[in-house]
Amino acid sequence: MKRMLGSRLERFVETCIDRRAWVAGIFFLVTAAMLLVATKVEVRTVFEDLLPRSHPYIQVHEQYKHAFGGSNVVSIVLEAEREDIFTTPFLSKIKQVTTALQQVDGANQFQIVSLASRKLKEIRGSTDAIDSNPLMWPDVPQDQAGIDKLKQAVLNNPLVYGAYVSRDLKSALVTVDFYENAADYNKIFPQVMSIADSARGDGVRVRVTGEPILYGWVKHFLPETLQIFLFTIGCLVLLLFLIARTWRGTLLPLLAGVGSAAWALGTARLLGFNLDPLVIVIAFLITARAISHAVQLVSRFDEELAAGALTTRAAAKASMLQLFKPGMLGVIADAGCMIVVVLTPIPLMHKVSIIGTVWVMTIAISACVMTPVLLSWVRYPRGYAHGLDLGRYLDRILDLCVRTATTRWRYAVLTATVAVFGVSAWYASRIQVGDAQPGSPILWQDSAYNRDAAAINQQFQGADRLYAVFSGTKPNAVKSPHVLESMAGLQRYMAAQPEIGGSMSIADVIPMVRRVLNENNPRYLEPGRTAEENGELMYMFVSGSDPGDMARFTDIQSKDASVTFFFRDHRGDSIRTAMARLKAYVDAHPLAEGTYRLAGGLVGVLAAVNEVILAGQIESIALALLVLVVCCAVAYRSMTAGIFFMVPVILSNTITFSYMAWKGIGMNLSTLPVAALGIGLGVDYAFYIVDGIKEKLAEGKDLTAATIASLHGAGRGVMVTALTLTTSVVLWCASSLRFQADMGVLMAIWLFVSAISALFIMPAMVLVFRPAFIVKTAEKLEADSVGDVPIRAIPEA
Structure with missing residues (x-):
């Protein structure tokens, strides 16, 4: 069987x-066509790609996002640098x-809320009814009496004071939600930032945060990336040129990387996939794999020439x-380690997994086939x-690797x-x-976005929202005193968590009207x-409000209501x-009128x-392993081989994950595919070292001599690849995106540990444990060589 395969x-x-000539012609023709298609790939973030739609939280979020708020809320804070906000110029900027x-x-x-909107109202009682009037709409107060009246109304309104006007009265919050589809x-990013820029100055500082702004910053830094x-x-x-000292050792690995990238990005365009800016680091990682394979082939080519090959x-x-x-x-x-990411039920992961797998598989053509084909045209050096x-x-x-492996140092x-x-x-x-840390891990902690987010969260209840939905069994269920008491109790219970700065529900509104x-x-x-009394109180509030004012609290039938928490x-x-x-509160406080459904909002x-x-x-890591x-x-017809090659993989990944834990890099949508690909990354070098040992054994060398020869042969390719790639990826640390910098360091760690494992650990394991799939198959490998003659002696056709 092995003879037939050989x-x-x-x-x-x-x-x-x-x-x-035919092989190269077809390759370059297809590559040129795919490169032309690849130039049309869209580089953008699609929010819907981030949602695991089968998850119950997402189903609740999708059902109620238009009424109770989505996950694309942008918060804009205007700060008065000298006085408080209650001046006509400052209030005019809020309205602007x-x-x-x-x-x-x-x-x-319907989700634009500020002092200048119709949503924030002052509730007053009169001899005839309850009056509910906008605090500052449609006009800004122009005299001191009007400003003092507005200020007093804000201080008396717990839904505004602390929520949309800071406790020190020096900041005002404006929030806007965007339709996710x-x-x-x-x-959104340039339009909102233009609005913020127009409001700055004249003693006013403006801060902006929210998911659309965050990913807008990512796109803003795309040219730098x-x-x-x-x-x-x-x-x-440059490093390849300095170390390899030949043009073939420099340009052919680069061509392999460019070729695989063109094929993969062209495929992405043909499949209708967009390229998220944050996955560019994965693109570099896979390109590095193509370069690595090509470097091995060029190194082996030079070795064959040095051993006496008559022609290139x-x-x-x-x-x-x-x-x-x-x-x-x-x-x-x-490719196998990358494709398992497709099991994660998130559309972005599906796209990354499919394109990543295609990208890796193209290396078989661009590097494993085309590099030796092009080398055959090289002049005899x-x-x-x-x-x-x-x-x-x-x-x-x-x-040093040889001395370590062949002496007692291996133990x-x-x-x-x-x-x-x-x-x-x-x-x-x-x-x-x-x-793992406050703010966004995508940007540096001292970035403008994270500074703004920290300031907003300090001055107000919190910029990120989560809401639980009480879903009644019938209309008017929300009016029940038991339901309102349960909602108020839930708000008090959750307030004990320090990360929650405040909450809001219909249970806050009805008591205000009653007072x-x-x-x-x-x-x-x-x-x-009674439910009837609560219904009357709700009617009094609604009768003096505008259409949609009650929508952020409850639906028109009073059947469903939200309890919103600010993080x-x-x-x-x-x-x-x-x-x-x-979940603990919901389980401990069941209601006959309905149940709570979790959860909507960004959180x-x-x-x-x-x-x-x-x-x-x-699951992904286990399946990848x-x-x-x-x-x-x-490949080696031995389960022992599978266990044997897990050593460098597990070691490189535990060390890398340790670094992530130490530096506060969490496992999220952006790092998960990098981690999955890193499993395969940890073993490539070991394959070349072990196959080099098996080859030398087939030529008649003993195990020690075969190990030494493999280290000086395949080991050189490992060294060249590891040094050039590790040194290069460190440059990502200069990125304005912290995520890119962190991933650059992670790639450097993976490459370095993988190289150390292949050069020091694998030879030591071979010489200490003498695995059967290497040692006892030497004679079979020799029999599989063509005519029992060493490969380099095969005459040219």
Whole structure:
């Protein structure tokens, strides 16, 4: 069977090299076409791609978002730098901002709330009825008497004072919600920021926060991200040129990366997928894999020439034949680890998984096939492109690897590996699902957005919202005293959590109306004693209001009502604590009139995403490891091989996850696909080292000599790739997006640990444990070689 597979592989290699003009022509033609298509890929964030639609929280959010609020709320705060906000110029700016927001694309006109809107009202009692009038609409007070009257009305209204006017009276809040199906962040961001800029100055400071603004900043920094990406590629090319000292060792790996990128992005466009700006780091990671495979082939090509290959064509054949198996195994392992992300029920993850898998699979063509095909055209080398020889320094490192593996130091290496694994696995268990720090982890903590978010959360109840919906069994269920008392009790219970700055529900409105009706006597600040009385109080409030004013509290039938909570941060721990407390209260306080449904708003959406990731994280990692084990077991016909290759994978991932836990990098939508791909990333180098050992054993060397030869052969390719890629990705630390910088460091850690594992740990394990799939198959490998002759001696066709 193995002889037959070897014969087929040999025929495939012969065909590719002998018909190289056709192979290259077809490749470049398809690449040019796909590159043309790839230029039309849209780079944007689609909010609906972030939602796990099958989750019950999302279903509640989708059902009630237009009435009770969605997850695209933008908060704009105007701060008075000198006096309080109660001056005509300052109040005019509030009105200016409120009016301008009505013209922003996708804005929900019924969800624009501020002092200058019709939503915030003053409730007064008269001899005839309850009057409910807007606090400051349609006109701004022009005299001191009018301003003093407005100020007193604000101080007497608990739904406004502290919620839309800060306690120190120096800041005012304007909020606007956007229809999610019409929320185009690329349009919202510049329009809102233009409104904010127009209000700045004359002693007024303006702060802006919200998901549309956050992702608007991401798009704002996209040109910088692309510049860093291109600069990183440029540094990578320069490092390859310095170390490889040849144009073939520089340009062919770059061509492999560009080719795979063109095919993948072209496929994305043909499938109608957009490219989220935050997944550009994944693009670089996969491009790095293409470059890595190509570097291995070029290194093996140079080795064949040094060993006496008569022509570059023969050297290209030999290098392709020997490295096709480990190269394809690495590609399949990477693709298998990436495709398991599709099981996460989030549309963005589906897109990332599909495109990532396609991207990885294209490496089989762009690197494993095209690199040796193009190498076959290279002139027989007579020298180097420059005189700087860094190879001797690489040889010193490889000599250290050899000494470590072939002496008793290998036992120390394995002991240290076990110790590092134990410590890193323990610390990695601290990694958080969801955001680990206040503010957005996408941007640096000292960014303008995070500074604004921190200030808004300090001055007001909180910029992020979560609402639980009481769903009655019949109309008018909300009017029941038991329901209103339950809602008020839920608000008091949740207020004990420090991350929740405030809450709002119909249970706040009815007591206010009842108190006003009873000459503002605070003894009557409670719901009515019967459903009929509460109905009358609600009617009195509605009769003096505008259409839609009651919609943010309850529906028109008084059957469903929201209890909205304002959060000062959306860290994973804060959300999990809040959801656990909500569920505990609901379970402990059942109602005959209906039940509570969880949960809507941005925090509700994030709670759903975190729960999906928490459940899918373990599943994805376990399946990725299973894919890896199966690939190794099938390729080497040994389950031992699967377990053997898990060592560098688990070690690189536990160390990387430990770093994430240490630096407060949570597992979220952006980091999950990087983590899944990192599982495959940790094993590619090991494949080349082990296959190099097996090849040398087949040539008749003993195990020690074969290990030494493999380290000096395949190990050089590992060294070149690891040094160039690790050095290059560190440049991502200069990004204005903290996420890009963090992922650059994570990639550097993965690459470095994977290289160390392949160069130090794997040889030590081979020599200590002498696994059967390596040692006892040497004779079979020798029999599989063509005519029992070493591969490099195959004559050119």
